[in-house]
Amino acid sequence: MKRSVTAVLVGAAAFVALAFLVLPVVAIFLHTTPSHLIDQLSSSVVTDALVVTLETSLIAQALIVLLGTPTAYLLATRRFRARSLAITLVELPLVLPPAVAGIGLLTAFGRSGLLGTSIPFTKAAVVLAVAFVSSPLYVRQAIAAFEAVDPDLVSASRTLGAGTARTFFRIVLPLARTGLAAGLALSLARGIGEFGATIMFAGSLQGVTQTIPLAIYAEFGAGHFDAAVAMSAVLVLFSIVLLLTLRFLLSWPRSSSTRSWFRFGPSTSG
Amino acid sequence: MKLAVAAAALALLVVSSASPAPQARLTVFAAASLTDVLPKIDRSPRYSFAGSNQLAAQIQQGAPADVFAAANMTLPRQLASKHLCSKPVVFARNKLVVIVPPTNPARLRRVADLARNGVKVLVAQPGVPVGTYTAQVLRALHLYERVMANVVSKETDVRGVVAKIVLGEADAGFVYATDAKAVRDDLKVIAIPASAEPGINYGICVVAAGGHAGDARVFVKKVLSRAGQRKLRSYGFVPRR
């Protein structure tokens, strides 16, 4: 008797949780007819937002990979005294509220800020805001991926006459590849959805700085609910594709070593 | 299988009974420019300050507000025509001004100077009342195209414009006189010629979905009362008559 009561309660909780997660997503697509949604997609607000988002996201993620990969490799392979501090700093934007990130960017790079630049209100500002909030997701994953590469393989490569660069590109990178890709997918997803820091630091101007999330908010406020829904639908579809890619990558057979490689974040030992 | 049905039924029961019970406190949705003054008129309600258009959209989606105080009459009238709130009344008036950072980096003296090349201008998004008023002013002064070409950002509400001008991030912004007065030490004001001033009428109405109609009407009375009007005036609003 007791057993089935527990089962019912657990089942009820699961049902509520799943329904809660699924409903908003499904509702977006049930709002109007698909053709109406597609009509919305051809409006200039939507196309401008898509272009701005695409441009700024790609540049931001490219910057993150370029600068974040060597950083992650350093943090993964070198043990130095300030290592845990460095890792904490890298992870900080992850727990910072986006609005706080926006304030931080303004006080650092604003016209009257520490560095006094003319970056605010430009596309570059969007790139910076997006990069700031999403980079920890990539770097953390990259550190874990690099840590999972068997150090003996790196040593072996060196003893076979390969310098550090050749070892990195021919041995470490291929073996860490799937972990890095997973990190990039997470970072991309976070970056595309960024709102708070962007609106504070870059402002919102159609065709220049108005990304999809900003456009959704603006269209909602202007009473163009359908346009807001259409853009939301686009983002939902994109997120689903991203998620499926992520899951596919994670199920890739482990080829780096006998050590398990998918950890959420770097090891804190050393 | 029976277990699954029982579980789903229980879940729906729990969820449906979770609809909000009427609460004691009032919920007031108000324009961002009323952030400082309304709580001084009545401290007890829960306030949500944002661009009036955002709030109107939320009410349209069923947000449980009791009172809607907007920076124009258009938005409350739209809601009233959909029977979402009562017939709105004007409770205050305002003026539009241009604000610049205290150091006035672009050396602006008149509204026309905003049309100069390279000046960074901030306005609110089109649906936000202050954004609409700005457009009206600029058209009246025949400066619309040139000044709009200098806009670097369209903020979600008037407070966003104020904040960024105070920080010195842009050269000029269009805000209400009341906002400028609130932070007068942190910026300079450029007046707009009276002839170009649009009629800015703030409207207030009782939201139908609120559930506290009685208390809501009491609140509206407070705002319209002598004491309420005095408070509004002290914050720079123009009385409704």
Place this chain on the structure above:
Amino acid sequence: MAALLLDEILVPLRSFDLRLTLEVDRTVALVGPSGAGKSTILRAVAGLVRPRAGRVEVAGKPWFDAAGGIDRPVDEREVGFLFQDYALFPHLTVRQNIEFARRQTAEAYLERFGIRHLAGARPGELSGGERQRVALARALAREPKVLLLDEPLAALDSRTKAIVRRELHDLLSELDIATLFVTHDFEDAAALADRVGVLVEGRLRQIGSTQELVARPADPFVASFTGANLLHGTVAETSNGIARVRLEDGTIIATAEPAEGHVVVAVYPWDVVVATEPPHDSALNVIHAPIRSITELGNRVRLAVGPLSAEITSESRRRLQLSAGEVVYASFKATGTRVLSRAEAAP
């Protein structure tokens, strides 16, 4: 001029310091318990570990000199390193693994190690023995000046081990490279090396040919490591140059070496004669007890008889028709023992 010279190398480890001076001309094995610092030495030669002091010289050229500030980078040292788990690159084929060392010689090495047919396979598809051959081929493809092997036979099952040991022995004989390898198995060391060094807690206790180590162990640890029986007891009486030692279980052992007080008597398993009848020779020590266990080691057999391990040929065992539980006579001469004092006895 030694092919490989380690001079006063000092590497501080977790619980002790590793200090070593060693010359390697042909093949030297370092044996010892795990944690003694054996792998660290190999890594120091390869440059993967930086000693705090000392020199590493190969064919007269300094690879590392703490005092002189010389530390050649790993990739510039011509070493062939065989890692314990082989460290084959899992994402590359066998051929690509070997080509990583040197493109031109890859084909020749595939041929030489008889792994041509595996050229396109990935390491994950290979057996233990095959992987070892690939790892060796890869290490040697670069024609290194020094060959370093870390527990070369540890990852193999006993059947493969015997085969590979023989192959490795042949390979090392025909190569003319200074080879240093570490192992915890004395049998492997004995089979493959010209000289064996016993490393305990960072210090070289003894180094010499296998025969020297077995015949004249410097201390009980070396003795036990090379397989000797260690019998603890107290000297009961001495007469005519023979000391009689009473063991803990009451047995009396006679030894021809000087002894007094508490002693440890070392007896080699191959010095123990096993018979089914009481011995008629001059052996003073006879143990009459059942065979506790029989362990086969290739063409030899170890028998546990009473407190002793005896080693005889499989042939002899068959001839005597010995089986576990059978009561036998295990005898050894008083001269076939070595006395180690208790002070030395702490390993």
